[in-house]
Amino acid sequence: MAVVIRYVNKHVEVIERFMVVVHVATTTAACLKEAIDSLFTKYGLSVARLRGQGYDGASNMFGEFNGLKSLIMKENPYALYVHCFAHQLQLVVVVVAQANQYVCDFMWIVSSIVNTSASSCKRADKLRQLEHDRKVKLLERGEISSGRGLNQETSLARPGDTRWGSHHSTLCRIEKMWPSVIEVLQNLIDDGDRSSKGLSRTLVERMERYEFVFILLLMKRILANTNHLSTVLQEKDQNIVNAMHLINNVKCKLQKLRDSRWDILLEDVKKFCNTHSIEIINMTDNINSRSRLKRDGKNDDFSWSERMLVEQELETYIDDIISDERFEGILDLGALAKKMIETMKNRVFPLVYRMIELALLLPVATATVEKVFSAMNIVKTDLRNRIGDEWMNDSLVVYIEKDIFNTVGN
Template sequence: MNENAPGNNQMKSPTVQKDLTRACAAEVTNVIHNDIKDNIFSLMVDECRDISVKEQMGVVLRYVNKHGCVIERFLAIVHVSNTSAISLKKIIDELFAKHKLSLSRLRGQGYDEASNMRGESNGLKALILKENSSARYVHCFAHQLQLVVVAVAKSNRIMSDFFQYVTMIVNITGASCKRKDKFRQLEHDRLIECLEKGDIVSGKGKNQEISLKQPGDTRWGSHYMTIICLMSTWTSVLQVLENVYDDGTNDDNSDIPTSLIDKMESYEFVFVMHLMKSLLGIINELSLALQQKDQNIVLAVSLIKTMKVLDMMVQEMSNRFSESSKKVLTCIACLNLKDSFSQFDIGKLLHLAKLYPEDFSLIDRAILEDQIETYIQNVRGDFSMIEYLGSLAKKMVETGKNTIFPLVYRLIELALVLPIATTSVERVFSTMKIIKTDLRNRMGDEWMNDSLVKYIEKDIFATIENEQILQYFQQMNTRRIQLSPLVCMSRSDAGSSTIKK
């Protein structure tokens, strides 16, 4: 507590708070550095505007730690005044230099569809590949999935018309407070009736209030939820539309509610709604799976195959992978563990090693062929219950087989380190909105970055000793009074900088 501290030394000044936050962030980042060491890693980058309309670039690193676990860690968020590829490359070079990361150890890049990121000749991807040809680019799988669904939906008139009608239904139903209140009351009465009849049961978290939301243009998970909500509140929506018609008989647009009611009661509309619910349900599950932090490229490719239920989706998905990406993914897919390593192809795995000359010399590739043969025979029985590549890496470390078959483990590590989706960066932007709000919209870039590092990587922050933070803090500036080791930082909230005795 502060009661025993001198009146002028309570560590409450803005400068001291910012220095303490910077010290915490520096120690957290130092732990990440020590975890990566000289291992290979991948880079994930995305851009977003903060509450003060400043363009911010988030940077996340993906690597495999010494235990064989796939790790994604937030490195920094940087204000970028110029979003050209050259400017972004310069900022990344400065970040790498600041955090003592080598571009030569970079093995993967993960961005979205923006031209300044993935441009074939002048994009950030191309600029990095010029310096390191092993830094393979993988377009975010979750983002590609969204683009495929959008392209297929727009190319089919029936599907396109269906979602236009759905949007109109949602907009008219919630166009005013009066209609929204009527909708809520109808839903409330319906739930009471169902409870009395025993059609549904009550309980914690059940029968929550449902609202209709307009589907987003890019987030096709929102289309799925809109359909689910529309089906759940079907009778209430129809009733609201009928009320709109009754209340607007003299309105020039009074025929719109009638046409929407007729459309909802048509066989074609109901059929397409159930069809899209099933298709988008498959895609939604896949999208959620692709956004998991420990997802790997082998499992992602197998998940994509389960989604290819329509010829148009197959064609569109294939078109969105470049030829170089297809070759890499085809080779990596041979590491799949399913059916006792039935997909293992030594020729393709050797070709994969050839694509990474920094990691496999000519002698290494010659040894690798024999090592793969021995490896398959050695682990096929012992590891038969393992289904995922991430679990295989952990098991190899636990049993010491990563040192017995180091070249095979290097192949597995390369496959695991490739980024699947940029959702970790998007989560950073979600957290940014918690740290920098309307009431704190003048927060400086450095303070916001330090706060984000400490908040996002709170699991690391909780393990750092107070003494480490105090030593770093003391070395930052000349202090009139040296902090006592008894003074420590409160860990009740990872985002707090409260001093206590």
């Protein structure tokens, strides 16, 4: 279990730090809670001071009654749980897309294309070679340019419901590698076994239909918006207020796409079909309770008397900030907190500043934790498969927190 802590430092900067990888006997919520309690005790941390906890949506973490977040909130009801925004976004996009039968069928075809084209080393190598040869011809004709980071060797990516941006990446690569994918499937029709011949023929027929191209370019455009949002949500210093603004912005973009009458999209689809000799259909033809979480009035961060005063202080604070030109142009919660420090208004309005600090602490995404797991594959390899827990922890801390250890001299 990778553990990352998030806090606000004295300069009002939101900091996320990888702390440790804890060895656990099982992944049950009780075992994970016990490991966290031991870790907090070892480093002198208090669960009572915890104000936020964030995980992905696995049942042992997210469970309403026996999940890790529930066990912690039984001990400290103010450790607010935030389901990783990036994971939520990916799951929502997948579920909403699958609710449309046309898109659901399309994604099944896409998954079959990837699995069939790259299910063996021989097919994957053939696909890469075809794409390499095609790019060489395009470079010779001057239709594409070369340079650092341009036209790199690539392969089809398998889409996964819980992998950030995987669907968008898959669709982009199918569009980019279209001629090579078609040729690999055609080769299977000619030389494959009985089962692969039938499936490959079906996939080619579906790919060369107008509706497949239409949904491909439509979903690529939709997922481009959500994929950018997912990337931004994974930033370490992202705060929950910014995250909500970003989500609203993406909703507005999607609404504009819906209201744009599809002219640009249809033009792109037409151009793609003409390039790859796909028949363009005539568009004039006929084509057959939520539960609310209830909390009591208690709060460890504000005393009874402070709760009586906070509303009045907030009203005074709003009037004061509106009339102070030093606060003009501030659009971000973190920038607001820093400006309060600079103008010493955090001392004038301590309760308001405390609320801002608490909002900044809430985790937005688990990207830092995911990066730790990726780094483990670099640190603990087959050649170092007997590395002990303590040595692996020390190595991971030094590897992941480079910005700190780069400042440490020999």
